[in-house]
Amino acid sequence: MTIDRSQYLLAAFLVAVGGYVLYDASTLEKGFADQPVQPYAVPNVVGAVLVVLGVLLAIATARGDVPEAEEGEDVDLTQGTDLRTVGLLALVLVANIALIDWLGWAITGAILFTGVAAVLGSRTHVRDLAIGTALSVGSWYFFYVALGIPIPAGILDGVL
Amino acid sequence: MDMLLDGFQTALTPGNLLFAALGVLLGTAVGVLPGIGPAMTLALLLPVALTMGPDSAIIMFAGIYYGGMYGGSTTSILLNTPGESSSVVTAIEGNKMAKSGRAAQALATAAIGSFIAGTIGTVLLWVLIPSVADVVVKLGAPSYFAIMLLALFAVSAVLGSSKLRGFIALFLGLAIGLIGTTTGQARLTFDQPLLADGIDIVVVAVAVFAIGEALWVAAHLRRKPLEIIPVGQPWMGRDDWRRSWKPWLRGTAYGFPFGALPAGGAEVPTVLSYITEKKLSRHPEEFGKGAIEGVAGPEAANNASAAGTMLPLLTLGLPTTATAAIILVAIQSFGMQPGPLLMENEPDLVWALLASLVIANTLLLVINLPMAPLWAKVLQIPRPYLYAGILFFATLGAYSVNFQAFDAALLLVLGVLGFAMRRFGIPVLPLIVGVILGPKVEEQLTQALALSGGEVSTLWSEPVAVVVYVVMAVLLLAVIATAFRRPAPAAEHHDEKELVER
Numbered sequence: 107m108t109i110d111r112s113q114y115l116l117a118a119f120l121v122a123v124g125g126y127v128l129y130d131a132s133t134l135e136k137g138f139a140d141q142p143v144q145p146y147a148v149p150n151v152v153g154a155v156l157v158v159l160g161v162l163l164a165i166a167t168a169r170g171d172v173p174e175a176e177e178g179e180d181v182d183l184t185q186g187t188d189l190r191t192v193g194l195l196a197l198v199l200v201a202n203i204a205l206i207d208w209l210g211w212a213i214t215g216a217i218l219f220t221g222v223a224a225v226l227g228s229r230t231h232v233r234d235l236a237i238g239t240a241l242s243v244g245s246w247y248f249f250y251v252a253l254g255i256p257i258p259a260g261i262l263d264g265v266l
Numbered sequence: 267m268d269m270l271l272d273g274f275q276t277a278l279t280p281g282n283l284l285f286a287a288l289g290v291l292l293g294t295a296v297g298v299l300p301g302i303g304p305a306m307t308l309a310l311l312l313p314v315a316l317t318m319g320p321d322s323a324i325i326m327f328a329g330i331y332y333g334g335m336y337g338g339s340t341t342s343i344l345l346n347t348p349g350e351s352s353s354v355v356t357a358i359e360g361n362k363m364a365k366s367g368r369a370a371q372a373l374a375t376a377a378i379g380s381f382i383a384g385t386i387g388t389v390l391l392w393v394l395i396p397s398v399a400d401v402v403v404k405l406g407a408p409s410y411f412a413i414m415l416l417a418l419f420a421v422s423a424v425l426g427s428s429k430l431r432g433f434i435a436l437f438l439g440l441a442i443g444l445i446g447t448t449t450g451q452a453r454l455t456f457d458q459p460l461l462a463d464g465i466d467i468v469v470v471a472v473a474v475f476a477i478g479e480a481l482w483v484a485a486h487l488r489r490k491p492l493e494i495i496p497v498g499q500p501w502m503g504r505d506d507w508r509r510s511w512k513p514w515l516r517g518t519a520y521g522f523p524f525g526a527l528p529a530g531g532a533e534v535p536t537v538l539s540y541i542t543e544k545k546l547s548r549h550p551e552e553f554g555k556g557a558i559e560g561v562a563g564p565e566a567a568n569n570a571s572a573a574g575t576m577l578p579l580l581t582l583g584l585p586t587t588a589t590a591a592i593i594l595v596a597i598q599s600f601g602m603q604p605g606p607l608l609m610e611n612e613p614d615l616v617w618a619l620l621a622s623l624v625i626a627n628t629l630l631l632v633i634n635l636p637m638a639p640l641w642a643k644v645l646q647i648p649r650p651y652l653y654a655g656i657l658f659f660a661t662l663g664a665y666s667v668n669f670q671a672f673d674a675a676l677l678l679v680l681g682v683l684g685f686a687m688r689r690f691g692i693p694v695l696p697l698i699v700g701v702i703l704g705p706k707v708e709e710q711l712t713q714a715l716a717l718s719g720g721e722v723s724t725l726w727s728e729p730v731a732v733v734v735y736v737v738m739a740v741l742l743l744a745v746i747a748t749a750f751r752r753p754a755p756a757a758e759h760h761d762e763k764e765l766v767e768r
């Protein structure tokens with residue numbers, strides 16, 4: 107019998123989330139007199155059920171339940187999970203989060219596109235950067251001018 | 267009737283017609299593109315759509331919805347890779363037809379069948395929605411509370427292969443829905459003022475659909491090119507027509523009611539239609555080798571159920587598919603209250619949407635039938651660019667909601683959750699529905715109890731509520747019964763696989 111041990115991680119996660127929801131609910135005070143449903147009532151139910159679901163998942167896992175990973179056109183499940191690629195992608199996204207307020211979307215968007223393309227195996231970096239820049243500057247103007255959504259320009263304020 | 271004509275007037279203005287055409291093209295393109303479905307596209311487009319005005323946005327969304335369903339059948343037939351669970355059945359016979367050189371006929375019967383089913387379904391909506399809306403408006407908070415509970419339960423337990431995973435998704439969604447200060451006290455906000463209003467549903471949807479998908483594909487990227495069967499112009503011979511028209515109608519008859527149920531979805535009716543056609547066919551020996559009935563019926567069922575989905579969505583505010591869930595988010599984001607009062611408060615919008623469904627359907631046939639060879643080329647976009655583009659627009663969309671790096675960070679965190687859900691086979695729809703409906707369930711419960719002065723028996727004081735609880739009990743018993751009969755939780759999905767291989 108194969109046991110998917112990593113599924114215990116998910117079970118633990120569910121118990122932890124449920125536990126935190128319960129803890130958070132316990133910090134709430136009794137609501138106003140005209141509140142027939144106390145603010146902690148629904149969180150108590152949700153938290154408790156999450157804990158139970160986590161336990162059930164752990165039991166199911168121990169009994170040999172294996173998850174059915176999602177398939178797709180570009181997905182090849184015959185090979186193992188390529189966590190390095192996922193990590194690098196996450197890193198690109200984190201860089202975007204860290205820099206976006208300072209550099210502005212027109213710059214970080216281009217970095218984001220180029221970075222993701224490179225991580226996913228594109229080797230034409232100059233062309234990628236050109237496409238990324240066109241996309242990010244173009245989308246900035248599209249949002250700003252055509253849609254009237256003023257995306258902050260970051261350090262390019264006054265340049266764009 | 268006047269309302270319907272007004273609806274056509276709104277939908278047929280040149281601007282809105284343009285948005286409908288744009289929606290159909292976009293929808294088909296993303297339906298064809300691997301990794302992107304209509305729900306994800308709508309999620310990515312939400313921020314842009316919010317600046318367009320409700321009519322145009324909803325009309326474009328209708329086009330994307332139908333276009334996406336159509337595009338999905340193209341990949342099923344040409345690649346044998348159904349993008350959504352509802353086109354699994356199409357792939358069985360459709361790809362066999364393509365392999366034996368009949369791709370053009372398979373694409374044509376799918377397109378024409380979708381058109382006929384979608385049109386009949388939309389006409390049924392015109393007839394049904396006003397009367398259903400009249401009934402629904404009279405429902406009190408207890409009935410409404412019961413119906414929403416049923417929807418949550420049905421979406422988690424009936425759809426998908428694992429009930430346990432369905433409920434895990436639902437309760438994670440409910441937990442996300444708790445975040446915020448709606449009750450006057452901060453719940454689950456981690457003392458973050460940015461979380462006081464809860465997490466924007468746009469951010470949640472984009473994260474679990476787009477970021478989750480991109481990360482998941484990145485982890486398992488197929489490094490070899492796809493094998494695509496070349497297509498010519500779709501057309502059908504006399505014999506194909508003769509063999510297709512009955513399956514189209516039968517598929518429609520299966521699809522619409524299932525779509526209209528709160529526990530809807532297109533999986534069940536497409537499978538039922540396939541089995542029926544196999545039984546009724548005069549050429550049963552062709553099934554499994556490319557029988558045209560096996561494409562015509564399920565494709566019609568698929569589209570009819572998409573139309574049926576609009577019934578609970580527009581009358582009750584209940585989404586039963588991921589795409590319907592995002593359309594609901596859009597309606598909410600425009601400051602309208604989806605649910606029983608939508609028909610009363612926004613009749614113009616509802617009728618414009620109902621009219622545009624037929625327009626989208628017609629455009630789909632007129633624009634797309636000649637363009638099938640072109641769509642096959644879309645499949646060849648280099649994957650690094652495709653997924654870089656998805657992450658790019660997802661980030662832009664989430665960021666443009668409030669211009670906060672915090673939203674981009676939330677996007678990543680929830681995107682990792684979306685990745686884990688795909689890894690552990692946890693369905694996405696119950697989570698989204700939980701986030702949307704969770705706060706409403708609490709609101710209806712509060713309202714019902716406030717009116718009765720806290721008397722709990724009010725919850726089963728309305729006949730509709732009682733009926734709904736009985737239905738839930740029956741469903742629950744059925745779930746428990748199947749759980750005992752089949753101890754191996756993976757067994758259920760097996761049937762579907764067998765179907766595909768047969």
